[in-house]
Amino acid sequence: MTQRDFLIVGGGVVGMAVAYGLARAGLSVTVLDESDDALRASRGNAGLVWVQGKGLGMPRYAELSLEAAKAWADFARELTERTGIDLEYEQRGGVDLCLDAEEAHSRQQEYTTLQNASSFLTQEFRWEYLDREALMPYLPGLGEAVHGGTWSPHDGQCNPLYLLRALYAASHSLGVDTHPASPVERLEATASGFRATTPRGHFEADRVILAAGLGARTLAPMLGLSDAVHPVRGQVLVTERRPPGARLPTPQIRQTASGGYLIGDTHEDAGLDKGVTLAMMQSLAVKAVRIYPDLAEARLVRSWGALRVMTPDGNPLYEASTTHPGAYNINCHSGITLAAFHAGGLSDAIRDDRVAQSFPQFSGARFHVPAT
Ligand SMILES: Cc1cc2nc3c(=O)[nH]c(=O)nc-3n(C[C@H](O)[C@H](O)[C@H](O)COP(=O)(O)OP(=O)(O)OC[C@H]3O[C@@H](n4cnc5c(N)ncnc54)[C@H](O)[C@@H]3O)c2cc1C
Known part of the structure; x- marks a missing residue:
């Protein structure tokens, strides 16, 4: 069997979005996943495609979330065309509620600071604080206990299970082979790439991507990557x-x-x-x-x-190993929102081996600063 271009460890929404993006670019991909009893955020989340509140301490993350939200409609359409699966995606805007005046005040301060953090956000990030009465047309029947909320047109929602199913179907149609019930026990470099050891045998590829969610805690150190999740x-x-x-x-x-x-x-x-x-x-x-x-x-x-x-700061981890060139770690707590970006710009950066150059803010090195 010819060696694949990429091995992806983790068949959640992050691993499958990247698998889809790479396969769409013509690369050969194998995905290894655990069994149904694994810890899987992708099967238990709320399905929001959400920009508000992202990147408050790291404006680049807010920018990526906004770019992802803008790309989501085309992304959903493309997956539906390829697979026939309706992701139940809609982007009519969303509201993050404030239950008291103090919350309303600090939210507005945070968003104003974020909006001033980069010219992209100043131009593109749209939001407005609305009191309860002004929210009524958006949220009919809103209770009197609600003080108000921030409205933004960028926010939306989907069915996250249909998203995952569509990513699998689209990836399969592009030749990705997925192996469930194949927990990776060991990852190592070989003369020509990387090898993953599972109870079902070895899998090899030129490069390897860790998209294992909480599984990164044991696997990442094997490739000099961050386990800070x-x-x-x-x-x-x-x-x-x-x-x-x-x-x-x-x-x-x-x-x-x-x-x-x-x-x-x-x-x-x-x-x-x-x-x-x-x-x-x-x-x-x-x-x-x-x-x-x-x-x-x-x-x-x-x-x-x-x-x-x-992660410790809540922002994504996008890193390329410095000790094991060709190994990457991709982890985030907003994998539904970022799916369009993971299948697009991030997959392109991995394909071209420029993750470290394109996304330096997201390296795991930020969590492993030696004490002076
Ligand atoms: C309650 C809740 C609500 C959420 N709401 C939202 C939301 O509204 N919007 C949003 O954008 N995000 C939301 N999220 C976050 C989102 O679900 C996650 O960011 C996303 O699912 C992460 O995907 P993942 O693929 O990295 O992780 P996971 O889904 O955990 O997948 C990791 C995969 O790696 C596999 N794996 C682990 N170790 C190994 C190993 N050794 N060998 C082989 N495979 C392995 C596991 O089997 C698993 O399938 C929410 C999360 C939760 C818990």
Whole structure:
């Protein structure tokens, strides 16, 4: 068998977006993934394609999020054309709610600072603070407990499971071979590239990309890459289907295309426990009813927990190994939003081996500064 151009470790939305981007550029790609019991943020997230709040301490991340959001409509259309899968993507704008005046004040200060951080953001990042009354046309039936919120036209939503399914289907159609239930135990350089060892045998390629989410904690050091990611649990609650409405999505709650409300923006340190807790479910339900009082009537039908893949500063990790040229580490906590960029500009940078030059801010070196 001829050696492949790329081996990707991790078949979540990040690994598959990059696999798709590389295969679309004509490169041969093999993807190795774990089993169904793996920790997989890509199967438990909220499906927001979201710009607000991104890059508050790193404007370049805000720029990438905005570029990704702008590319998303074409990206979704292209995947649908290739696969026939409707991603349920829509970009009607979104609102990040503020429950009190203090939150409203600090949010506006943060966004103003961000907007002034680069000429691109000054020109392109559009947002507005709206009080509760002004939000009503966007969020009909909004509860009195809500103070207001920031509205932005860039925000949207999709069905993240359909996104993942489409990425697999499109990648397969371009010749990507994917191997589930193939946990990588060891990664090493060979005379002609890299080798991954799994219980199902060895896989080799010219170059290797680690897109293993929390799996980077054990695999990254094998290739001189950063292991600085940790889990942050999010719990999600879903209501029965409700009549479709005009309400824009918010990070706190959104109505899905099938009618159910998806509630949840918890951020918890729970180690590797991806379960749900009654206390958190109760607090999510209370918050949902404060936002939309009519949901007091809604039956709850489903809940789950999932682990975010978080770096110490919350910004993505895009790095090329200096000790193992040809090895890359790609990790982020906003893989749905950034999917269009991962399949586009980031894949191009990996293909051309210019990740370090194009995205120096995102190297893992920022977390491994030797003490003086
Ligand atoms: C509750 C919640 C809500 C979220 N909401 C949003 C949102 O609205 N919008 C947004 O943009 N993002 C959201 N996210 C974040 C988003 O889900 C993640 O950024 C994204 O899924 C990360 O994808 P990934 O492929 O890096 O990680 P994962 O989905 O975790 O995939 C990593 C893959 O690597 C594999 N792997 C690990 N170790 C190995 C190994 N040794 N060998 C082989 N394979 C291995 C695993 O099997 C897994 O499939 C949310 C996350 C959570 C938890």
